[in-house]
Amino acid sequence: MKTNLREVTTAPLLAAEQSVGFGGRNLGYILALLGTVFFSMKSIFVKLIYQPVDGMAVNGVEAITIMAMRLGFSAPIYVLIFWLALMRRKRQGLAPLQKRDMALAAILGLLGYYICAWLDIEGIKYITAQLERLLLFTYPIFVFIFGAMFFGKPLTKGTVLAVFIAYAGIGLIFAGGDIAVGINVPLGSAMILACAALFAFFQLFAKPMIGRLGSPVFTCCAMLGAGVMIALHFTIENVVMGDVSEVLSLPPRIWILGIALAFFSTLLPSFMVNLAISRVGPQATSAVGMIAPISTIMLAIYILGEPFAWIDGVGTLITVAGIGLYTYFDKRAISAPPNLSPATDK
Numbered sequence: 099m100k101t102n103l104r105e106v107t108t109a110p111l112l113a114a115e116q117s118v119g120f121g122g123r124n125l126g127y128i129l130a131l132l133g134t135v136f137f138s139m140k141s142i143f144v145k146l147i148y149q150p151v152d153g154m155a156v157n158g159v160e161a162i163t164i165m166a167m168r169l170g171f172s173a174p175i176y177v178l179i180f181w182l183a184l185m186r187r188k189r190q191g192l193a194p195l196q197k198r199d200m201a202l203a204a205i206l207g208l209l210g211y212y213i214c215a216w217l218d219i220e221g222i223k224y225i226t227a228q229l230e231r232l233l234l235f236t237y238p239i240f241v242f243i244f245g246a247m248f249f250g251k252p253l254t255k256g257t258v259l260a261v262f263i264a265y266a267g268i269g270l271i272f273a274g275g276d277i278a279v280g281i282n283v284p285l286g287s288a289m290i291l292a293c294a295a296l297f298a299f300f301q302l303f304a305k306p307m308i309g310r311l312g313s314p315v316f317t318c319c320a321m322l323g324a325g326v327m328i329a330l331h332f333t334i335e336n337v338v339m340g341d342v343s344e345v346l347s348l349p350p351r352i353w354i355l356g357i358a359l360a361f362f363s364t365l366l367p368s369f370m371v372n373l374a375i376s377r378v379g380p381q382a383t384s385a386v387g388m389i390a391p392i393s394t395i396m397l398a399i400y401i402l403g404e405p406f407a408w409i410d411g412v413g414t415l416i417t418v419a420g421i422g423l424y425t426y427f428d429k430r431a432i433s434a435p436p437n438l439s440p441a442t443d444k
Contacts, residue, residue: 130386133370138393141227141365144219144354144394145402152349157281159352161220161224163345166210166332167356169325172364203307203316204208204323209299211324212331224286224295226404228277232393232417234291236264237426240298243419251303256427263418277404388422 147164150156187195222230239261245251274277280286308316336342376384391414398404 104196123378125161126374126383127386129370130374130378130383131389132365134372134387134390135393136367136370137230137360140399141230141394142361142397142401143363144222144399145227147352147355147359148223152351154349157223160335161216161223162328162331162335163348164219164356165215165328165441166360167353168360168364169211169321169328171357171360173322173325176318178319180322180418183312183318190301195315199310200315200319202240203304203319204326205388206270206300206303206307207323208327209322210297210304210320212327214293214297214300215298215324219290221289221293224282225279225280225290227398227402228391228395228404228406228410228414229280229283229287229404230290231272232268232271232277232414233287234294234392235421236291237298237301237389238421238428239264240295241301242424244295244298244302246411249399254427256430257424260420260424262420262425263423267413267418267420269413270416271410274356275410275413276407277410279405301378306313319369339346372373385425386423389417391418 144164147159148157150158184195217229217235240259242261243249246253272283304316304320311319336345371383374386395406395410395414399406
């Protein structure tokens, strides 16, 4: 079974099986839509933090400070979910989880939630929120490439075609789009693509661990493992080598945005998306998630005042179509029955 990205990257609800009647399914689609939109607001919140207001310079807040705010405000909830998951296993009489597996999940979290998060939040300094979301949206392509290179996954003509279509749309935007602007577009784009590539590795390595630990425990171990490194990085940069009073004296607007980033773009959509998965399934939830670039574009235009031209719209639609086509071929390959040719004895 293919691991759903949102199941890997979010803390799931520990809930009983939900009703899947007509009303339940409608609510599931609404939750999936709202969860996607809230996740898309992450780049908007980060861009607002980077804005030169309240006497601050543009990009005046360090990426590690934003990461520390985001995880600092959300970590207590992940600790609670981790404890509830362990208590639930104990009540069910299940065998204790291996400490070695939980430690490996924490180490893997350094890749997915520390390195990738830093590349993303640092990279968005140099490009628009719209371009950042569109580049991150191509992460399934890296899963496809690395899966073929290192995990023996087969290449198909359909998925290769989808890859070319997706990057043709991005190429069109780079060639003449208005959203491919910023302080340093090549550097920012490279950092975001590196984030997408490394997160693809994270997803591929996470799949067997999720099978052993379960999604709740794996996610919490990975998030909290990354949290330790984020806290260490923040301490070295702002306490040992810097002046932590500069962080503590940040304007209230920055702290409010940090809380909003943790609540609206981390915790709340985590619960929404996982509730949606329980009601309509991962495939339908993933399909609704295809609107992520569109919602980011609308928010970036309305809130940030970012530019957007018709060629950006064409390029975005081509890229979304390419990723949608890749998802279709990938799911068809997974669900296709094996080719059982009759054996012949000679």
